[in-house]
Amino acid sequence: MTDAAAAAVEAVLARAAPEPASLLPVLHAVQEALGHVPPEAAGAIGHRLGLSAAEVHGVVSFYHWFRTRPGGRHTVRLCRAEACQARGAGTLQAHAERRLGCGLSGTGAGGVNLEPADCLGHCACGPSVLVDGQPHARVTPERLDAILAALEEKP
């Protein structure tokens, strides 16, 4: 973990109530700041919240949302739940994997994390994706290409 990352973790911890119930909010804030939760941060987080590093690791590894390795600059969450499958999510996933050159949970071309999602709540208009927090529905392979092309122009 770099000094800057450690400082970011410390800044998050300084704002957190020192109790175990703060753990998920802390992990969200660390991931928000760093793009992932560094495994080396478990000790500092645990120390502040009254947990062991093992307990922190146990929580990080339980929840799909948290990633422990640095990824890309952008995140595409692709819904693969039933309602989107009924509307072509499988085809979209294959296209995304080919275009980005990575599988689900990987980081592909242009620094884009491709994450699986189980339902984004746009089930009448699938397939849907969540791109850096912005929802898109009725996403055809062509529309995904346009969304990814727009990402490349962003910092």
Place this chain on the structure above:
Amino acid sequence: MTAPAVYVPADSTALALGADAVAAAVAAESARRGVAVRVVRNSSRGAFWLEPLVEVDGPSGRLAFGAVSAADVPGLFEAGFLAGGKHRLALGPVTAIPWLARQDRLVFARAGLDDPLSPEAYLAAGGTAGLRRALALPPAAVVSQIADAGLRGRGGAAFPAAVKWRTVLETPAARKVVVCNADEGDSGTFADRMVMEGDPFALLEGMAIAGTAVGAERGIVYVRAEYPQARAALLRAVEIATAQGWLGGDVLGSGRAFRVDIFQGAGAYVCGEETALLESLEGKRGMVRAKPPVPAVAGLHGLPTLVHNVLTLATVPAILAHGPEAHGRRGTGRSRGTQAFQLAGNVRRGGLVEAPFGLSLRELVEGFGGGTESGRPIRAVQVGGPLGSWFPASQLDLPLDYESVAAAGGALGHGGVVVFDDTVDMARMARHAMAFCARESCGKCTPCRIGSTRGVELLDAIRREGPGGGRMELLRDLCATLAGASLCALGGMTPGPVLSALQHFPEDFGPRGAGGEP
């Protein structure tokens, strides 16, 4: 005279279909033409097949245009849409659109009307009337209203709400908590999301009523990470409601306190199970707890905790405001009130259909839905989310109420209905159900943790080598173990989609060639 309003929904499905670009185009085009308009970002009416659904005020109610893209906006101005001019996207008066007119909206009465974060609009549409009524009644009388309405938990378990309320009320404790389960993880469901984004004050009001009734001064909404727009709306709504005195240290001048915090989940489906959710709120892995004790006796940090789904709590203000009979006279048998059916998947006219319990599956998927969007025949419909059962096209006359669906071997769950056409491979969907359970299992009980993985392997073998070799017997045996011996509904109900797929579509369970691809 104020400028005419143009309503463009800010619901996240509308956003996903380009509503922000439409709103920007309306502002730009009105400026270019020197025509003053007021762009109102309303909530969605739930007719997602028409989103972005743009509305303007007409002489006798609102006029609708849909589905509008940003490129359509100059043409709408050219056609004089502000004055109801003719345009190919014109749908006439919004309330006369048959898909909406045929619904019976109690919980979603305010959907699409106005800016969901406007306290003035909330008050004008009857907001806080339920809370005012509740504050004027003794706690036990509020619980009686919930009992008389026949309200049952809308999250999936359909447990009588008043039993929980009474238990929390009668359990002595210095502190009690109201927890809203907004971890709406079922595929094919979005009603909770619509409430949080489109009528968040109603949810907060329902929580405040519950707090008043059971003696809790603290509420927490556990909202899933996949819903960033819903979370943002709730955070803002709590701020506004607190500033309005609807929440805080002195709720509506009653001297009673009720504060609400918003908590973000982290992508674990099992946290929709109430005890796993409580563990997660305590900062732990979302591991299911053995019951008893039930959360109403010992829940969050051991405190008596009222846990309800978003829809359940959002139904409460209407029950208090209009009286329990307004809710209770709707529905059928022991399924009282309305269900927010969520029509999804391969369907022409998908969205939120609120109707009294008892609506038939055919009325829903054919009447409202208009059949498949692909134009191919309906083959299978999954009712009640990823743990719900599959029904073939021959069983569309099924009435959608808790008891009828259960009698047909399914579960209405949270009201999600997902339509598939005849290209679906049902063995693949059965495998998906087992794989989902394997991925999402909290790991506490063996049937779910190990059984789901064995189920995936078995279904792969069946798809690769066919149903012989005792594989079917083994699969049924495994399902019986999952159903009977799992700690919670995740393992317990995963056999539903597996066995119903097998029962209704046995022809799909044969060799699929080498590989058994997922």
